[in-house]
Amino acid sequence: MFKLALNLKILSEMQQKPVQHYRYNADVLTVTKEDVGYFLTHFQPENEPGLMHWLNFHSMEDKEAITRFCEKLSIDKLIQEDLFKGTKRPRLEEYEGYIFFSITSALPSRENDFELRKERISFILGKNYLVSFQERVSDHFPEVRERLEMKRGKIRVQGPDFLLFRMLEAITDNYTEVVEEISSIIVTLESLVIRLPRSEVLRRIEWQKRKLGELRKIIHPIRELVGQIDRAENHFFSEENDHYFLDLKDNCIVLIEEIEEQKQILDGLTNLYYATQGQKMNEIMKVLTVISAVFIPLTFIVGVYGMNFKYMPELNWRYGYFYAIGFMFILASSLIFVFYKRGWLRRNK
Incomplete structure (x- = not known):
């Protein structure tokens, strides 16, 4: 000072x-x-x-x-x-x-x-x-x-x-x-x-x-x-x-x-x-890819049952909706579990 x-x-x-x-x-x-x-x-x-x-x-x-x-x-x-x-x-x-x-x-x-x-x-x-x-x-x-x-x-x-x-x-x-x-x-x-x-x-x-x-x-x-x-x-x-x-x-x-x-x-x-920016972009793309991979089969199922054909046996089944929702939940959970076990959901440090 x-x-x-x-x-x-x-x-x-x-x-x-x-x-x-x-x-x-x-x-x-x-x-x-x-x-x-x-x-x-x-x-x-x-x-x-x-x-x-x-x-x-x-x-x-x-x-x-x-x-x-x-x-x-x-x-x-x-x-x-x-x-x-x-x-x-x-x-x-x-x-x-x-x-x-x-x-x-x-x-x-x-x-x-x-x-x-x-x-x-x-x-x-x-x-x-x-x-x-x-x-x-x-x-x-x-x-x-x-x-x-x-x-x-x-x-x-x-x-x-x-x-x-x-x-x-x-x-x-x-x-x-x-x-x-x-x-x-x-x-x-x-x-x-x-x-x-x-x-x-x-x-x-x-x-x-x-x-x-x-x-x-x-x-x-x-x-x-x-x-x-x-x-x-x-x-x-x-x-x-x-x-x-x-x-x-x-x-x-x-x-x-x-x-x-x-x-x-x-x-x-x-x-x-x-390089850091590229790594961050790769992390973002990985997350978006995992989300897409989870929702693609769910979107396929919803698309099939949304075709509004007159003769679709499952549409008249009393528990069809609940079985469809349950099946999609199990499918999504299974995919997320597989991705996690392979390390795709873990953030790189």
């Missing part, structure tokens, strides 16, 4: 001050939270080469101010357009003085199980700074902030490329959480298919398939992007950090394999659903 309240407080602060600036090295850390206009004049990483800078935008609503900020950093016009349109496939784009790329993040959606929460995040990596742009207010990087503030690990003594690695790692962790969430939903669906095989269950299975398909489309380009980072030959990425990005690539491969496994499980549940 405390953690939820803390997260709500953080999100509220992000809405009021949508830009966060972390300015740090091994000995210094300052955190500034303001609107975009403030950083048009106060973000000057080129004047502080001994410090690393992380500027994180939690909203893209103030397009005019963000455009002016990008012009201040001499960001190419095409990049500025891509920040707001986001139509390109994720790939590393190298320019003079900086590198740009965008990816799609995903977060667990606890409120419902039919929608994948996605958000596009863009990065501009310079010599001693990293600028990240999020489409809306959401906290993807709490662990990164904690590492900076608590001086955990070596993030404070590394360059912006290592900070980028930590942020990409946080995003892949979000992918893992989404897969785990879908996996827990699949366990629930498996029990529902067995106990309550309704059409609603099949729809939920299809929703999970769609979510896994979307997640795979998101992760696959990330794997290629991390591979481009590993192969990049420039001064933005330190060779000593190459193995971290290789680990990210391996994590993406593992996630894709796990997604395929979960999709196979869902395909199996779909087959199980149709």
Whole structure:
């Protein structure tokens, strides 16, 4: 409960001050939270080469101010357009003085199980700074902030490329959480298919398939992007950090394999659903067949004595009606007994 309240407080602060600036090295850390206009004049990483800078935008609503900020950093016009349109496939784009790329993040959606929460995040990596742009207010990087503030690990003594690695790692962790969430939903669906095989269950299975398909489309380009980072030959990425990005690539491969496994499980549940429905239909047909088998001879007897011929000796017999009813009762009972002994009236478990 405390953690939820803390997260709500953080999100509220992000809405009021949508830009966060972390300015740090091994000995210094300052955190500034303001609107975009403030950083048009106060973000000057080129004047502080001994410090690393992380500027994180939690909203893209103030397009005019963000455009002016990008012009201040001499960001190419095409990049500025891509920040707001986001139509390109994720790939590393190298320019003079900086590198740009965008990816799609995903977060667990606890409120419902039919929608994948996605958000596009863009990065501009310079010599001693990293600028990240999020489409809306959401906290993807709490662990990164904690590492900076608590001086955990070596993030404070590394360059912006290592900070980028930590942020990409946080995003892949979000992918893992989404897969785990879908996996827990699949366990629930498996029990529902067995106990309550309704059409609603099949729809939920299809929703999970769609979510896994979307997640795979998101992760696959990330794997290629991390591979481009590993192969990049420039001064933005330190060779000593190459193995971290290789680990990210391996994590993406593992996630894709796990997604395929979960999709196979869902395909199996779909087959199980149709098999269960077929079994129920067979049970219904068996009951209808037994009823028909019981009433066919009775219908024959009734039909014979309902032909209204003038000369039918049994029609004038005093006890003919009672004998006919008794005979039909015995015949029906005998058939039901035979069907029961053969197991045709028992429900399959």
